[in-house]
Amino acid sequence: AQAILGQARAGARRQRPAMSSASGMLPSILAFLAARGMLSSAQEEKLVDLSLGIAGIQLTDDDVTNNERLSTWLGEAYHSALRFDPQQWAGVTKDLGQLAEASLQYPELAYGVGSAFYSYFWWDGDGTGNLNLEAGEMAIDLIERGLQHRRCDDPNLGMDDFLAGHCQMRWRSLMLLSAEMARHYAVQLADVRTAAWAMRRTNRQFLTLKSLAFTRQLEDLGAVLRKPHDLNFNMDYYPHVNVGPIWPKESVPLAAFLEEHAEDFRADLEKIMDLGTFWQLHTQAFVSETQFTPRDEDWQTVYLFLNGDFVERNCRMAR
Numbered sequence: 001a002q003a004i005l006g007q008a009r010a011g012a013r014r015q016r017p018a019m020s021s022a023s024g025m026l027p028s029i030l031a032f033l034a035a036r037g038m039l040s041s042a043q044e045e046k047l048v049d050l051s052l053g054i055a056g057i058q059l060t061d062d063d064v065t066n067n068e069r070l071s072t073w074l075g076e077a078y079h080s081a082l083r084f085d086p087q088q089w090a091g092v093t094k095d096l097g098q099l100a101e102a103s104l105q106y107p108e109l110a111y112g113v114g115s116a117f118y119s120y121f122w123w124d125g126d127g128t129g130n131l132n133l134e135a136g137e138m139a140i141d142l143i144e145r146g147l148q149h150r151r152c153d154d155p156n157l158g159m160d161d162f163l164a165g166h167c168q169m170r171w172r173s174l175m176l177l178s179a180e181m182a183r184h185y186a187v188q189l190a191d192v193r194t195a196a197w198a199m200r201r202t203n204r205q206f207l208t209l210k211s212l213a214f215t216r217q218l219e220d221l222g223a224v225l226r227k228p229h230d231l232n233f234n235m236d237y238y239p240h241v242n243v244g245p246i247w248p249k250e251s252v253p254l255a256a257f258l259e260e261h262a263e264d265f266r267a268d269l270e271k272i273m274d275l276g277t278f279w280q281l282h283t284q285a286f287v288s289e290t291q292f293t294p295r296d297e298d299w300q301t302v303y304l305f306l307n308g309d310f311v312e313r314n315c316r317m318a319r
Contacts, residue, residue: 059109063146064166067112070099074116079282093121100138107149111170114142118177123294130294131188136181143174144205153208162214171209172231178202179228202228272317278302281314 059066074092082088096116103109121135151157152167162168182202186195206228209215215225222240224230232245241251249255258265272278281302292299303311 061108063108063111063149066109067115070112070116071119074120078120100142103142103145107145110142110149111146114139114144114146115173117142118173120291122291128294131181131184133181136177136184140174140177140181140201143170143177146170147174153212155211155213157212159213159217162212168214168236172233174205175202175209175228175231178205271319272302277317281317 059069074096077083077089077092082092096113099109099113100117103113117135118139121132122139124130124132147153147167147170150165150167150170152162152165152170157167178198179202182195182198185191185198189195209231210225218235218239219225222242223235224242230242234241234245241247243251249259272281278300282300302314304314305311
């Protein structure tokens with residue numbers, strides 16, 4: 001697999017520096033972690049204080065907590081001036097690569113680090129729309145490693161434990177990444193050999209997912225899962241509705257209201273669309289979307305209502 005990926009990288013002529021390929025990094029990061037009290041007892045929290053360029057974060061033996069803390073740390077870095085400083089961002093990238101190496105021994109790191117590669121390094125960063133192949137493969141490997149760590153691939157895992165471990169989220173992330181990488185190798189790079197390998201991997205993962213009680217329950221309720229791209233979040237709430245990612249507007253009563261008032265929404269938006277104002281609101285508010293598109297200007301988000309409360313500053317700007 002590594003040899004095939006190497007060919008794909010060469011074929012794509014990537015110029016991005018490697019994130020975690022330095023083989024000498026592993027012993028040093030493991031020593032670094034051990035020196036800061038990574039405890040072997042499963043009953044005690046493993047607290048590691050890592051200085052990662054912008055803030056210290058503590059990692060524990062719970063991978064869901066680690067994912068949340070890593071996401072917060074990287075989110076603060078990504079939506080700040082730090083990302084536009086090559087030297088500073090290279091430091092963040094290096095730290096993440098070290099954590100990826102450490103996850104080989106500490107699988108409780110794998111889910112959070114893999115999600116970080118997907119959320120913040122999916123695109124190559126050059127604005128051309130090229131995928132970052134290394135980050136994509138790292139994300140797939142680490143998310144699957146974390147999934148196995150929480151026994152999300154175990155048919156005997158109880159439903160309560162499956163949901164408590166965010167297994168349904170992990171599986172969807174894994175299948176999205178795996179299927180999209182396979183498609184990219186086939187369609188964008190025209191690399192038949194790598195695409196065939198990636199598609200076999202995706203099919204193996206999909207068959208495992210299909211064997212789980214969670215998936216069988218959705219199918220019993222009417223969900224159709226014939227291929228990886230059939231998997232979506234809608235089926236958790238509407239398993240009997242199989243229309244794909246785009247729903248006919250007749251099925252969504254709110255759609256008629258939104259269309260009727262489209263010009264009102266546009267007028268409000270245009271009040272804050274000058275570049276400086278909108279960008280400031282975008283970077284200073286909580287943003288869940290990261291790399292939806294290769295370029296920042298392709299997709300920006302400003303929240304007017306968040307977690308049950310109005311974002312007063314943003315609302316004032318929109319009036």
